[in-house]
Amino acid sequence: MCKTSWFQLFLGVVVMLNSALISAADDPHPALVDPLTFVANWQTTVDDGQSEISLDQLKQSLPQYRVVHVGEIHPNFEDHLVQLAMLQSLHQQHPQLAIGVEWFQAAFQPWLDGYIYGAISEADMLQHTEYFQRWRFDYRLLQPIMRYAKQHQIRVIALNAPNELTRQVASQGRNSLSLIQRQSMPQIHSPGDAQHQRLSQFFSDKIPPDRDVEDFIYAQRIWDETMAANAVRFLNHHPDHKLLVFAGNFHIGHFEAIPKDMARQLAELQQITISSGSFENYRAEFVDQWVYTDSINLPDHGKIGARFNGKTPCIQDLTDDSAAAKAGLQKDDCICALNHQSLKHYADLILALYTTQPGLVVNLTIQRGEHRFSLDIALE
Numbered sequence: 001m002c003k004t005s006w007f008q009l010f011l012g013v014v015v016m017l018n019s020a021l022i023s024a025a026d027d028p029h030p031a032l033v034d035p036l037t038f039v040a041n042w043q044t045t046v047d048d049g050q051s052e053i054s055l056d057q058l059k060q061s062l063p064q065y066r067v068v069h070v071g072e073i074h075p076n077f078e079d080h081l082v083q084l085a086m087l088q089s090l091h092q093q094h095p096q097l098a099i100g101v102e103w104f105q106a107a108f109q110p111w112l113d114g115y116i117y118g119a120i121s122e123a124d125m126l127q128h129t130e131y132f133q134r135w136r137f138d139y140r141l142l143q144p145i146m147r148y149a150k151q152h153q154i155r156v157i158a159l160n161a162p163n164e165l166t167r168q169v170a171s172q173g174r175n176s177l178s179l180i181q182r183q184s185m186p187q188i189h190s191p192g193d194a195q196h197q198r199l200s201q202f203f204s205d206k207i208p209p210d211r212d213v214e215d216f217i218y219a220q221r222i223w224d225e226t227m228a229a230n231a232v233r234f235l236n237h238h239p240d241h242k243l244l245v246f247a248g249n250f251h252i253g254h255f256e257a258i259p260k261d262m263a264r265q266l267a268e269l270q271q272i273t274i275s276s277g278s279f280e281n282y283r284a285e286f287v288d289q290w291v292y293t294d295s296i297n298l299p300d301h302g303k304i305g306a307r308f309n310g311k312t313p314c315i316q317d318l319t320d321d322s323a324a325a326k327a328g329l330q331k332d333d334c335i336c337a338l339n340h341q342s343l344k345h346y347a348d349l350i351l352a353l354y355t356t357q358p359g360l361v362v363n364l365t366i367q368r369g370e371h372r373f374s375l376d377i378a379l380e
Contacts, residue, residue: 029296031081035144039085047282047290058274058289059089066235066242067271069259071249071287078293080141082276083246087148096240099149100231102247103135103142104158112156116149126347133310134163140298140354145246157234159247161185161226169219173212186229188221189264195256202250224251228261235266249275253286302356302379304335304349313349327377330368337365353379 031038046058062068070086072079090097104112108129115125126132126139149156165185168176191199196217203216227247235243251257252273263269275283276291283290305322306315306329314334318324335343338352339362356362356379365374 028299031077031296032299035081035084036088036148039081039088042081042085045292047292048288049284049290055085055291058291059085060093062086062090062272063093063242065270065272067231067245067259067262067269068242069245069247069252069271069273069287071252071273071275072246073277074137074248075141076277076295077141077298078296079276080145080246081296082274082291082293083244084144084148086274087145087154087244090242090244091148091152091154094242095152096238097242097244098155098157098234098238099145100157100159100227100234100243100245100247102160102227102251103137104129104131104156105134105160105162106158106226106230107162109158112158115146116153116156118150122146123345123347123351126351127311127345129158130310132346132350138298139350157230157243159227159230159245161222166219166222169222170216173215174218185222186225188218188225189261191217191221191256195254198254220250224257225261227251228258228265231258232262232265249286253283255287300358301354302358302360302362303353304329304377305380308346308349311346313343313346323377323380327364327375329364329366329375329377332368334367335364336367336372339363340365 042055044055046053046055068086068090070083072083087099111120111125111128114120115122120128131139146156148154165177165181190196199217199220200213203213207213207216227245231243231245235241245252245258247258252259253275255273259271259273262271272289273287274289274291275287276293277283278294279292282292304315304324306318306324308314309316312334313336315324315329315331317331318329335349337343338349341348341352343349343352358379361376361378363374363376365372
């Protein structure tokens, strides 16, 4: 009979601990598994610069405000989880509310309404709002918010100005605007001195030396004023509703931009600004309440390794060493199905790829000219 030494026992314990740690590391973050349950039970600290409260206390205070601004750094999933937490809590306390978002441009409002009220699919909404051409950030960041809104038929208001307008001002200058374009815009107010200085510093090292920084500031103000005007229009038409505004931190911070532009139009408007981030990134006097968060990364999803035009699942270009090329795909091939799931739009393809992982082998149905065939591809 063999005897087990203390050293062997020690090694066994070390192996078990390492296995447990590896297993824990492989487990997805709870917020990725069930975002709603995670934010409902989220315990973290909120700081107003003078004192600290709990996230639950912040949630309970929301109904006293007509407008709740929740800022974001666009690719940070944890920032969108704070937005989801505010949405879930305020909806439970005051069901008559809407969400105003920077992510969609106002001209596409009918497609958002169609999605929220069940007339079109999620993919159709993303396709017709041109989400992947105009906003471009990973839609999984916003998906829990959008699906909660759809589940409870909470209207999502597209606040943003057209990309074409702000890009024209930034690239060609304010004087390039036509009379019709100017008439389509809200009144544009100059930023205050402190905000002007912040914007000047932000743009100064990001623009070509031959460009006028004032054009970029004006484009930014078009952005802010348009979102504020669309938010105010909704509130005026729905006096019994509250509004959550989800926009980039630059559009709500320092009590400037959207909050200031809305207050100019609505007397005695009760509003609060909220942002989030790590302890190291805390910014004093930036917002009313700062929610402390840790970084949460979305998992990588599989990629075809080809370039598409953003409208159809047809290949525009691919490189020699890409997964697509290795599988035998060619320029102008159209992907009709992924694992036998029919694809109609580019948005269908992206939503399907969100459910995969790099290295996964999937089956594609390809239309090449008049020929249709299937092949397997190991995703990047």
